[in-house]
Amino acid sequence: MKKRNPYLFAILPLYIFTFLFILGPIIYMVVISFLTNHGSLGYSWDFTFANYIKLFDKVYFRTFTKSLSIAFFSTLLTIIIGYPFGFWMSGLSAKGRKLMMLSLVLPFGINSLIRLYGWIIILQSKGILNNVLLSLHIIKEPLKILYSYPAVLIGMVYALLPFMIFSIYSSAVKLDLSLLDAARDLGANRVITFLTVSFPLTLPGLFAGIILTFVPSMGLFFIADILGGNKVVLVGSLIQDQMTRGSNWPFAAAIAVALTLITSVLLYFNKIISAKDGGQ
Amino acid sequence: MRKKYKFPYFYLAFISILMYLPFLVVVVFSFNESKLPTIFTNFSFKWYKELFYNKRLLESLLNSFLLGIFSTLASAVIGTIGAVGLAKTHYKLNKPVSYIATLPMMIPEIILAMVFLAFFSLLSLPFGFVTLLIAHTAFCVPYILIMVSSTINTLDKELEEAARDLGASRRRAFIDIILPLLFPSILSGSILAFAMSLDDVVISVFVNSPYFVTLPVRVYTQLKTGVTPEINALCTIMLIICLIGITIYYILSNKKEKHKHD
Amino acid sequence: MIKKISVVLLLTILLLTFTSCNKAEKDQLVLYTWEGMFPREVLEGFTKQTGIEIIYSTFDLNETMLEKLSTANGTSTYDLVIGDDYIIDAVIKRGLAQKLDKTQIPSFGNINPIYQGYFYDETNEYTVPYGAGIPMIVYNPDEIDFDIDSYQDLWDPRLKDSIAITANYRLVNGITLMSMGKGLNETDIPTIKAAGEKLLLLADNIRLVQDDNTQLSLLNGEAKVALLYTSQVTSVLAENPNLKAVFPSEGLGIGIMDFFIPKDAKNAKAAHRFLEYILQPQVAADCFNYLGYFCTTKAADDLVNPNLVFKGEFKGEIMQNVPEDADEQYNKNWIEFKTALN
Numbered sequence: 044m045k046k047r048n049p050y051l052f053a054i055l056p057l058y059i060f061t062f063l064f065i066l067g068p069i070i071y072m073v074v075i076s077f078l079t080n081h082g083s084l085g086y087s088w089d090f091t092f093a094n095y096i097k098l099f100d101k102v103y104f105r106t107f108t109k110s111l112s113i114a115f116f117s118t119l120l121t122i123i124i125g126y127p128f129g130f131w132m133s134g135l136s137a138k139g140r141k142l143m144m145l146s147l148v149l150p151f152g153i154n155s156l157i158r159l160y161g162w163i164i165i166l167q168s169k170g171i172l173n174n175v176l177l178s179l180h181i182i183k184e185p186l187k188i189l190y191s192y193p194a195v196l197i198g199m200v201y202a203l204l205p206f207m208i209f210s211i212y213s214s215a216v217k218l219d220l221s222l223l224d225a226a227r228d229l230g231a232n233r234v235i236t237f238l239t240v241s242f243p244l245t246l247p248g249l250f251a252g253i254i255l256t257f258v259p260s261m262g263l264f265f266i267a268d269i270l271g272g273n274k275v276v277l278v279g280s281l282i283q284d285q286m287t288r289g290s291n292w293p294f295a296a297a298i299a300v301a302l303t304l305i306t307s308v309l310l311y312f313n314k315i316i317s318a319k320d321g322g323q
Numbered sequence: 324m325r326k327k328y329k330f331p332y333f334y335l336a337f338i339s340i341l342m343y344l345p346f347l348v349v350v351v352f353s354f355n356e357s358k359l360p361t362i363f364t365n366f367s368f369k370w371y372k373e374l375f376y377n378k379r380l381l382e383s384l385l386n387s388f389l390l391g392i393f394s395t396l397a398s399a400v401i402g403t404i405g406a407v408g409l410a411k412t413h414y415k416l417n418k419p420v421s422y423i424a425t426l427p428m429m430i431p432e433i434i435l436a437m438v439f440l441a442f443f444s445l446l447s448l449p450f451g452f453v454t455l456l457i458a459h460t461a462f463c464v465p466y467i468l469i470m471v472s473s474t475i476n477t478l479d480k481e482l483e484e485a486a487r488d489l490g491a492s493r494r495r496a497f498i499d500i501i502l503p504l505l506f507p508s509i510l511s512g513s514i515l516a517f518a519m520s521l522d523d524v525v526i527s528v529f530v531n532s533p534y535f536v537t538l539p540v541r542v543y544t545q546l547k548t549g550v551t552p553e554i555n556a557l558c559t560i561m562l563i564i565c566l567i568g569i570t571i572y573y574i575l576s577n578k579k580e581k582h583k584h585d
Numbered sequence: 586m587i588k589k590i591s592v593v594l595l596l597t598i599l600l601l602t603f604t605s606c607n608k609a610e611k612d613q614l615v616l617y618t619w620e621g622m623f624p625r626e627v628l629e630g631f632t633k634q635t636g637i638e639i640i641y642s643t644f645d646l647n648e649t650m651l652e653k654l655s656t657a658n659g660t661s662t663y664d665l666v667i668g669d670d671y672i673i674d675a676v677i678k679r680g681l682a683q684k685l686d687k688t689q690i691p692s693f694g695n696i697n698p699i700y701q702g703y704f705y706d707e708t709n710e711y712t713v714p715y716g717a718g719i720p721m722i723v724y725n726p727d728e729i730d731f732d733i734d735s736y737q738d739l740w741d742p743r744l745k746d747s748i749a750i751t752a753n754y755r756l757v758n759g760i761t762l763m764s765m766g767k768g769l770n771e772t773d774i775p776t777i778k779a780a781g782e783k784l785l786l787l788a789d790n791i792r793l794v795q796d797d798n799t800q801l802s803l804l805n806g807e808a809k810v811a812l813l814y815t816s817q818v819t820s821v822l823a824e825n826p827n828l829k830a831v832f833p834s835e836g837l838g839i840g841i842m843d844f845f846i847p848k849d850a851k852n853a854k855a856a857h858r859f860l861e862y863i864l865q866p867q868v869a870a871d872c873f874n875y876l877g878y879f880c881t882t883k884a885a886d887d888l889v890n891p892n893l894v895f896k897g898e899f900k901g902e903i904m905q906n907v908p909e910d911a912d913e914q915y916n917k918n919w920i921e922f923k924t925a926l927n
Binding site (some may be wrong): 054064065136141146160171213247259260261296303 | 438
């Protein structure tokens with residue numbers, strides 16, 4: 044006798060919501076990418092592959108590689124900075140953890156765009172960073188950091204760090220301290236304990252963090268616009284351009300579909316790797 | 324915490340300060356006399372005064388909070404029980420559905436905005452709070468789903484089985500055992516979702532109505548005419564509200580902890 | 586407990602849904618444009634005079650507005666819209682605007698004719714101009730020791746890494762074409778490609794590309810020369826009167842913003858009343874002084890900031906929409922150019 048799985052009701056809301064409000068619009072997006080554009084008159088229902096063929100043009104293709112490189116480096120930096128943060132944060136006392144989490148949350152209360160303007164004030168030639176470095180005589184002339192690739196990286200890492208930290212933290216906070224004590228009792232030193240016990244157990248958090256960092260970074264073009272002075276062209280800026288003065292929604296949709304596919308493929312690899320290593 | 328080494332504390336403090344720098348700058352500049360967002364001239368309260376006259380801006384602040392709370396709640400519920408359900412059932416559609424549900428995070432906002440607009444028009448939904456709520460929930464669900472799913476597999480299955488053996492119903496086991504264990508992930512995901520909702524402008528501009536405008540929309544649509552420190556003043560006030568809310572939460576939850584121990 | 590909370594939440598959602606639906610008891614005008622297009626006093630003055638409440642709705646990009654108007658079936662949420670010239674071209678071509686009833690706008694003659702009759706509304710039946718922009722070159726004479734008076738000057742190697750330009754791909758391509766003696770609405774592909782090559786040579790001189798608040802870079806020293814929109818010029822000259830602003834000698838580009846009324850606007854009557862109001866000399870002057878764009882209401886020319894009244898003969902072109910293949914080449918030029926920057 045087969046009993047109906049009682050968890051059916053748990054996934055029903057997700058199923059319904061997904062099919063209705065997520066799948067629907069997405070199918071629409073895919074459909075648009077195959078239509079023909081007519082400039083200011085909009086697009087017509089003539090199916091074509093032209094938009095996808097255009098993607099392979101050297102000019103557009105390069106934006107994809109550029110975006111991937113920025114996403115990759117931003118994610119790498121957030122892991123380097125964020126992993127220790129999340130890990131050590133989980134080791135604080137209960138009060139300390141709460142305090143830290145709340146203090147991480149607070150900056151979200153300000154609009155991200157405004158915070159970026161804050162970075163301009165800090166990084167500009169007559170800005171805070173340069174003033175400090177100059178007065179400490181570390182440099183002789185102001186650094187022209189603003190409107191460059193490094194500035195974009197700083198902005199990206201700043202925006203994405205909380206995501207990584209939260210992910211690592213959620214995983215690390217559930218570490219069973221008795222496991223660590225057991226390892227130490229068995230003679231392992233601090234480093235080895237970390238590498239063989241703590242780190243593997245926090246991998247799920249790390250992989251979640253990678254997803255939550257890498258994926259959005261492909262789209263955060265406004266950071267490249269504001270801090271990079273629009274000199275770093277990302278896929279997101281391309282799409283924005285195409286959808287605005289370019290007035291070419293089918294092409295923009297094609298770019299978006301391509302972006303989604305690439306991101307999905309990378310996520311798939313991420314999942315495979317995490318299943319192997321995280322190995323539950 | 325390994326009390327011998329102080330370095331972790333320094334690291335946490337250092338990075339936290341760095342994270343706070345831009346927003347400290349924003350707060351300081353809200354007192355800037357000049358209209359320019361990047362050059363400080365004189366100290367002045369003038370923008371705070373402007374803010375009080377700007378009823379629309381304050382109204383949109385309230386709208387943003389309301390929208391954020393409701394879409395976070397909705398996505399937290401759908402996402403959490405969805406994640407639990409996905410882990411406990413083995414339907415063939417589970418994998419595709421979980422993939423599709425995370426797609427909104429991968430698709431550039433402007434595209435999402437465009438398709439939501441077209442799709443909602445197709446369904447003749449009333450534009451305004453309803454469409455905003457749906458759209459925001461749609462892009463918030465992935466955050467909750469990813470966070471909760473990643474920790475659900477590490478839950479000790481034996482705990483749940485033990486509870487069931489002791490006679491607890493499935494519902495009880497869920498509420499008393501699983502939910503508390505998932506709480507950190509749900510909270511983390513919810514905070515991220517709330518932040519995303521508060522910040523969203525592109526999607527909101529497309530699916531809103533003239534009667535329900537959110538704050539980021541007001542801010543971003545000023546770009547053609549120039550951002551003034553009035554926004555800084557508003558952000559500072561938002562911060563103060565958040566700070567008060569967080570402090571209250573902190574005090575209350577500490578009291579509860581003490582209560583538990585007594 | 587959970588049940589109680591759910592009920593409360595549900596009620597709140599229902600309440601919010603209903604309050605955000607149309608509150609059409611009072612006489613309302615739904616205005617749709619960028620944020621900050623009118624001084625507060627002007628809007629309040631209208632309500633005081635007519636009793637009509639203004640619901641100020643905003644968009645960030647012209648294309649957003651176009652899309653929202655296109656998907657409205659039957660009735661339009663918006664009564665009066667302000668957009669850029671090129672987008673109004675698309676709006677009218679798609680049949681989304683209605684002809685103005687000039688009997689309701691007796692002051693229509695207050696408009697300065699040099700801002701009318703362009704490609705998007707040659708017969709002036711659909712639009713009322715509200716502000717015009719002519720991009721100019723502004724530079725800091727303290728940092729630059731020679732005179733700049735043409736687009737060609739921007740290519741001068743002495744200006745390495747010191748120019749800020751706006752992020753408008755047509756404009757940037759346009760100034761390149763004008764420096765080559767061509768027009769900015771060029772449609773010949775080889776010519777556009779040649780412009781692209783010349784544009785690449787400019788890359789070294791560019792410090793940053795930014796569409797909004799470009800003028801700030803002149804004020805905080807990040808850039809020494811800038812290509813600015815009119816409102817940015819007005820704002821930057823107010824902050825630093827030492828800066829020099831020039832109309833480049835090869836020719837000018839112009840962009841005009843206009844009011845139009847969507848086809849199925851609910852309250853077209855209120856829209857017409859607002860148009861009549863905005864064309865009053867003093868009201869117009871207040872608006873343009875606030876906005877910083879060229880005054881398009883001739884009757885207000887004496888009352889407004891003199892920098893905002895265009896003097897002399899206008900030798901220039903308005904930026905028009907071009908055929909797709911030309912547009913694509915312009916786009917490619919732009920992306921190649923941006924990629925070459927750093």
